[in-house]
Amino acid sequence: MKVLVLFSFYLSLESFYGSVLTSSLHYESIFNFGDSLSDTGNFLLSGALAFPVIAKLPYGETFFRHATGRCSDGRLVVDFIAEAYGLPHLPPYLALTKGKNFQHGVNFAVAGATALDSEFFSQRHLGAILWTNNSLSVQLGWFKKLKSSLCTTKQECDNYFKKSLFIVGEIGGNDYNYPFFVGGSIKQLRNSVPLVVGAITKATSALIEEGAVELLVPGNLPIGCSSVYLTLFKSPNKSDYDQRNGCLKAHNAFSKYHNNQLKKGLQTLRQKYPHANIIYADYYHAAMPFFHSPKRYGFYSGTLRACCGGGGPYNFNNSARCGHIGSKACQNPSSYANWDGIHLTEAAYRVIAMGLVKGPYASPPLKSVPLSLV
Ligand SMILES: *[C@@H]1O[C@H](CO)[C@@H](O)[C@H](O)[C@H]1NC(C)=O
Ligand SMILES: *[C@@H]1O[C@H](CO)[C@@H](O)[C@H](O)[C@H]1NC(C)=O
Ligand SMILES: *[C@@H]1O[C@H](CO)[C@@H](O)[C@H](O)[C@H]1NC(C)=O
Numbered sequence: 001m002k003v004l005v006l007f008s009f010y011l012s013l014e015s016f017y018g019s020v021l022t023s024s025l026h027y028e029s030i031f032n033f034g035d036s037l038s039d040t041g042n043f044l045l046s047g048a049l050a051f052p053v054i055a056k057l058p059y060g061e062t063f064f065r066h067a068t069g070r071c072s073d074g075r076l077v078v079d080f081i082a083e084a085y086g087l088p089h090l091p092p093y094l095a096l097t098k099g100k101n102f103q104h105g106v107n108f109a110v111a112g113a114t115a116l117d118s119e120f121f122s123q124r125h126l127g128a129i130l131w132t133n134n135s136l137s138v139q140l141g142w143f144k145k146l147k148s149s150l151c152t153t154k155q156e157c158d159n160y161f162k163k164s165l166f167i168v169g170e171i172g173g174n175d176y177n178y179p180f181f182v183g184g185s186i187k188q189l190r191n192s193v194p195l196v197v198g199a200i201t202k203a204t205s206a207l208i209e210e211g212a213v214e215l216l217v218p219g220n221l222p223i224g225c226s227s228v229y230l231t232l233f234k235s236p237n238k239s240d241y242d243q244r245n246g247c248l249k250a251h252n253a254f255s256k257y258h259n260n261q262l263k264k265g266l267q268t269l270r271q272k273y274p275h276a277n278i279i280y281a282d283y284y285h286a287a288m289p290f291f292h293s294p295k296r297y298g299f300y301s302g303t304l305r306a307c308c309g310g311g312g313p314y315n316f317n318n319s320a321r322c323g324h325i326g327s328k329a330c331q332n333p334s335s336y337a338n339w340d341g342i343h344l345t346e347a348a349y350r351v352i353a354m355g356l357v358k359g360p361y362a363s364p365p366l367k368s369v370p371l372s373l374v
Contacts, residue, residue, distance in 0.1 A: 027165040029105040036111035041069030041092035043111035053323025074346030080353030108139035115199040161211035201265040218281035219259035224251030227314035286355035307336035316341030
């Protein structure tokens with residue numbers, strides 16, 4: 001009853017203020033770029049792998065009850081953001097067909113994607129380990145190709161994109177994951193941070209040149225708290241771990257280093273494009289509270305062990321990864337923050353998304369969400 005009253009109050013408020021409210025307070029569409037943290041099906045549709053595990057349960061078991069191509073048990077940050085603004089979940093770009101309505105947005109993210117182009121990795125003899133060549137600039141190319149079916153004149157495009165939220169990331173995590181997973185050191189990888197950040201800010205500028213005004217650019221998660229990093233970089237030296245949460249200190253410092261460089265890059269962009277609203281999404285600090293106090297967020301099974309995996313102290317086993325023979329999923333994914341060793345659970349993504357939508361982890365803040373949907 002209370003909800004109904006609130007809702008009808010909101011409706012009358014909305015008809016009272018008419019279009020002012022809808023045009024200035026809401027996003028009417030979302031365009032998303034990124035990697036497996038936000039891919040809603042492109043990797044699967046790209047057919048890059050013959051029998052990808054994300055094509056079957058337990059992937060998708062919690063919310064969709066079937067596999068969708070999302071690398072989680074359920075919804076991702078981008079799904080929760082769309083829901084918060086009353087928008088549908090974004091269709092993956094590779095699923096678009098003629099006649100389908102995608103006016104509320106499109107998702108260009110691809111699992112495994114990098115911020116830097118694949119040539120960068122092939123030059124360093126890492127080309128063969130990339131899951132996909134659909135880097136950030138390839139995704140940007142897809143957007144440009146699609147643009148003519150979204151709007152035609154510059155005026156029409158400007159009016160449409162003015163009310164759109166462009167999410168650029170998270171992207172860049174894989175630019176470090178690939179080399180880290182084959183033995184790269186933090187010292188070596190620090191050198192690539194300015195290049196990775198440069199690729200992200202370049203794509204952000206390109207979108208602004210295309211008419212984007214509202215942009216959300218996420219930083220990296222605390223990789224030192226990730227089951228795969230904790231397993232690969234296990235250390236006998238206690239002082240390598242943060243005593244408060246059990247995460248790897250040096251790897252978390254690396255994430256912070258990337259994030260600080262990204263924040264600086266965004267500051268430069270704000271000066272160059274004062275008309276644009278460039279928002280930094282602080283994934284690192286949005287996630288940190290649940291690593292510090294798991295139980296407060298319902299993560300009774302802890303935050304460092306993966307729900308789905310094939311054994312080991314963090315339930316991440318490279319020879320039996322989630323979905324492969326020898327692995328199994330936990331009973332209650334919402335009591336875990338880590339889903340498959342690399343990606344987070346729907347429950348963890350929800351905490352991060354709410355920290356962005358309601359604050360304080362988006363700066364400057366995102367538009368406030370409609371009363372009825374909070
Ligand atoms: C990426 O491109 C290279 C060079 O064109 C190709 O050899 C490789 O198979 C591609 N990788 C994927 C995952 O598509
Ligand atoms: C343990 O790591 C700390 C820094 O993380 C270092 O100062 C110390 O020398 C290391 N101890 C051993 C026994 O390797
Ligand atoms: C990892 O998986 C392999 C293959 O299923 C298995 O033989 C091995 O015992 C597992 N390791 C751990 C630590 O559980």
